[in-house]
Amino acid sequence: MIFDRILRRRAAARGSSGSTDGLRRGCTVGLSGSQSWDQGIDDVFLSQLRQVAFVSQRKLTDGRTGEHSSHRRSNALEFADYRSYTPGDDLRRVDWNAYLRLDHLFVKLADAPERLDLHLLLDISGSMAWGHPDKFGYARRLAVGLAYVALAHMDATNLHALRGAHCIRLSREESPAAVGKLMRAIGSVKPEGTTDLDAALCQYVGMANHRGVAVLISDLLSPAGYQAGLERLSQGTLRPVVIHVLSPEEMSPSLEGDLELKDVETADTVKVSVDWGTLVRYRRWLQQWFREIEQFCSRRDITYVRVQTSYPVEQLLLDRLRRERVLR
Numbered sequence: 422m423i424f425d426r427i428l429r430r431r432a433a434a435r436g437s438s439g440s441t442d443g444l445r446r447g448c449t450v451g452l453s454g455s456q457s458w459d460q461g462i463d464d465v466f467l468s469q470l471r472q473v474a475f476v477s478q479r480k481l482t483d484g485r486t487g488e489h490s491s492h493r494r495s496n497a498l499e500f501a502d503y504r505s506y507t508p509g510d511d512l513r514r515v516d517w518n519a520y521l522r523l524d525h526l527f528v529k530l531a532d533a534p535e536r537l538d539l540h541l542l543l544d545i546s547g548s549m550a551w552g553h554p555d556k557f558g559y560a561r562r563l564a565v566g567l568a569y570v571a572l573a574h575m576d577a578t579n580l581h582a583l584r585g586a587h588c589i590r591l592s593r594e595e596s597p598a599a600v601g602k603l604m605r606a607i608g609s610v611k612p613e614g615t616t617d618l619d620a621a622l623c624q625y626v627g628m629a630n631h632r633g634v635a636v637l638i639s640d641l642l643s644p645a646g647y648q649a650g651l652e653r654l655s656q657g658t659l660r661p662v663v664i665h666v667l668s669p670e671e672m673s674p675s676l677e678g679d680l681e682l683k684d685v686e687t688a689d690t691v692k693v694s695v696d697w698g699t700l701v702r703y704r705r706w707l708q709q710w711f712r713e714i715e716q717f718c719s720r721r722d723i724t725y726v727r728v729q730t731s732y733p734v735e736q737l738l739l740d741r742l743r744r745e746r747v748l749r
Contacts, residue, residue: 467569467600469735473748474574475537475634503527538633539571540579540659542588542625543607546616548642552668552730557612559730560638560666565604566738567636570748572597576633582610583639586620588628618643622650626657634747635659640666641714648717655721662747663718665727672707672729674700 506515506526514528541564549557568578572594580592580603592606618639625631635654641647641663654661676695711727718725726745728737742748 466566466735470566470570470738471573473570473739473743475539475571475576476746476749502530504530537571537574537576538579538631539567539576540581540625540631540633540635541567542581542583542622542635542637542639543610544616544618544637544639545582545584545610545612546640546642547613548640549666550612552670554668554730556640556666556668556730559734561607562734563638563664563666563737564607565600566734568594568603569597569600570738572600572603578603580606581625583616583618583621583625584614586617586624588621588625590628616643617645618647618651619645619649622647623653626653630658632658633660634662636662636664636747638664638666651718651723652721655723660724661721662724663714663726665714665725667727667729669729669731674703676700 503516503519504527506528510528516527516529519525519527543560543564545557549555549560564580568580571578575595577593577595579590580594582589582591591610592603594600594603616639618641622637637651637654639647651661651663677697677700679692679694714727715725717723724745724747726737726741726747728741732741738748
């Protein structure tokens with residue numbers, strides 16, 4: 422996919438009319454009928470995720486009960502501080518021992534755990550269907566894992582699909598028992614067409630005053646770019662996280678010779694000649710693209726995680742995302 426995009430740009434610079442966004446010839450959209458998308462999602466996989474939870478790095482203020490500590494104080498749970506009694510306070514929270522010593526009424530305060538909203542933004546463009554293992558199958562399994570982590574800690578999970586210029590709401594769940602329903606919602610979509618990440622993310626931000634953590638799972642192969650959309654996402658009350666999914670073939674393609682490449686999103690084709698020098702330049706351009714994304718996200722306090730589909734999802738959830746302070 423990425424290799425093909427670079428070749429297309431070089432062809433355009435030479436005045437070629439060909440265009441492509443696909444790497445393999447005759448690529449079809451979607452998974453084969455014999456492959457189950459939820460392969461590997463079982464009780465063992467889910468039980469491993471109960472030991473982690475999301476990290477919220479922004480203040481929560483909506484007051485819903487959950488399992489995340491908050492800067493807000495309430496009259497319940499773990500003791501945190503005192504304040505003077507005011508008429509109407511619950512007398513059960515009065516510290517009578519302090520009253521006997523100081524002749525003043527104090528009310529005990531406690532940390533108020535609050536609910537964190539998880540917003541999963543899943544890129545369902547045709548390019549996500551590409552690779553071995555395919556990027557969309559990996560993204561769906563990752564989305565289920567992240568959703569289960571949230572639901573297991575009484576956090577609400579909002580699932581959205583990004584296609585074209587639109588953000589499509591697929592599901593909102595608030596109970597661990599709803600994991601099966603959420604899996605069916607994810608299984609109801611297939612990758613096809615193109616995604617304008619700028620437009621789709623801007624539409625998402627404009628839907629409501631979102632709070633919590635927003636996780637974009639995408640290969641970032643958006644013809645119109647991704648910068649404006651991520652800029653909007655970083656300016657709100659959400660903590661933005663980008664998980665950049667790539668296939669091993671995109672990282673290190675083994676093509677050579679005279680080839681005809683087919684665009685998996687538009688079906689356009691382009692004829693190219695690939696030699697060792699082409700692959701060297703491709704890897705150089707690829708690293709430059711990665712640096713640009715990393716710098717863009719770093720300047721806007723966006724957590725950026727790049728992962729190949731050959732990397733185990735369990736290891737990503739239980740180790741890598743912990744080191745990135747997305748999970749704890």
